[in-house]
Amino acid sequence: MENGRTVATRDAPRKRELVFFQDSCTGCGMCCEVCTSNAIRLGPTGAIARGVVDAAYLAVNEDCKLCGLCARVCMFGALALYIDGVKEEYDALGSAGVKGGCKFCKLCEEVCPRDAVTVHRTMPGMGELVSGEFKIDMEKCIYCGICQDICPTGALTVERGGLSAKQRGVSEDTPARFERIELDESKCVLCRICARACPVDALTVTQDACDDKIKITGEVVIDNNRCSWCGWCEEVCPEKVIEVQKPIEGDIEIDVERCQGCGTCVEICPCDALYFPLTEYIKIEESYALDRGWSKPIRPRAIPVAVQLKVNKQRCIFCGACANACPIDAIKVTRKKIRMMDTLPKPTQKALSKLMEA
Template identity: 35%
Template sequence: MASAHREGQDNREVIHHNDICVGCGICSDICPTNALNLGPILPIARGIVDMDYIRMDENKCVVCGLCSFACPFNAMEFKINNLAAKNMKEYPKWGHGTNIDQEDCILCGKCELYCPRDAILVRRDLPKVKNLVSGEIKTEVDNCIACHICEEMCPADAITIKTDSSSNIGRFNASDIEIDPEKCMYCKICQKVCPEDAIKAVCTTCMDSENIPPVEITGNVVLDEISCVNCSWCENICPSNAAHTLKPFKGEVLLQENEEEDKLCTGEACHACLDVCPCNAITLTDNHMTVNDDVCVLCGACEKACPQKILSVDRTSMELSNIKSKSWQNILGSLID
């Protein structure tokens, strides 16, 4: 974690949080004193080099805080007298963000599975199996030959065969057949596969289905807004339209190959763009990079990492407002083509 401090009428501090930095280099691009330098993002992303994405020269940094307001990913923090400047009305405000409607969410967990930043946690309270099924199981341990077939075949993993060693015959015998009532579904598979009739099951679920209470799944979805980069993967894969995302930028990533200058995508031989993308927005198709515009946040990390220099991020608008300073308008405006 890099930081810079300045004391005066106000105590100011800029902090770089590498754990949530995506290596896009936006902060270093707009720094008016060249105090920020982007490290080798590809070796860092691949784990070859252990260092921060951003190196900060405290001697050059004037702690203006411009980098923190240019960063749409919360990786740069600017404090004035230990208070977060982003909450102060005189400074610029980002309007992008992600919201998950708890009322519409069906707790399927797809958003958690697809999130490239591990920013989503789905917490589900599932009903117990024993409250949804009913029946009876009887075991005859004296008939059991400890073949373990029922244990292996049980789809609910509800059966455990306990064994002991009998010295007079030199092999294991069954000492108990344990049935977990929390797991058993009374499907009768154990009875059907047992070669010695050691298990007998009766399922009353179907006969008494009208008395089984409705299945209710409760829980909630927790979104880590600090780690979230607003890529909209959750919105794109949500089957109940419960996730809603506004990205920080609009635009596109352009692939500008030039055969005469030997500037061609090398695909699998390189895949640098794929390795640094924080959104899993890049795939290799026909040995060429392809960008999924639906989930790309136009951060520019791929452009910085491309050794062929054939990628260009074309931003046409951004969700940053309340830029009151004319000089800041000019500098922050450079993020948009």
């Protein structure tokens, strides 16, 4: 329950707690739509998303029956039902997975609007990448430290220092100075720069010919508690090894005559599916002349302005967050089908059918 807040609780016959995670909530309102006791109310989600109002997206009153339907339908893990301290787990409405053949390019990680994708690359060590031999002629080495200073990977360490008479003691066998040169083989790439720089030719470096393809391994982790199954990762994957099944089929309509371009819907959309196309920068040569000045009441390189709100329906999951946030009701979201609906218990199917009512 870390970072969560208990919004409803009951102790008998078993302890049941409904926990709300504000950071995960998108204000989609699906929990409100399925609640059989009308115990959940949305706040001013648009104003909250824009930072105008400091409040939670939703509130739960004492009428809550702690049935867990809201937690079952929440696609973002913002609501969770705990029974005797154990979280109830449900099959996700959507799914996302990675097949074999991933090149670990990290495009999916970079494009994910909810930071739900993490790509771990496993790079081979230097010893696996290059092979050869590094030799130091200790008779020639003067411990000048040039090789250490010029080494691009910091693989060489050279030390040289004098000893005082007290440090040497009374024995004539104790040297008047000490020297040390060491190579960190895990860093050395056998580039031969040190050998070329050595003023006394004390270093010999040889590298074996190796043209084998370097194999990069790794792992792609998709956090299903954050994933909204929008499909951006699937779209950008150059190897087409990501498969996403969206949780809901539906449609979204924008009343362009009503839309004022405030951008609240763009701010709250969990899928980056809404956007404003931008006008092109003006062409100075067509709008300005030295003898006449500006032919249009505009400035060069002015910030482009939004033309009209657009939606990428392929990336929309029809959650309804944009429609709830719109201050002038210019957006309408219609849901037509919910994935996995047929596999759910009949009472749950009946409750979730409210999501598809016009």
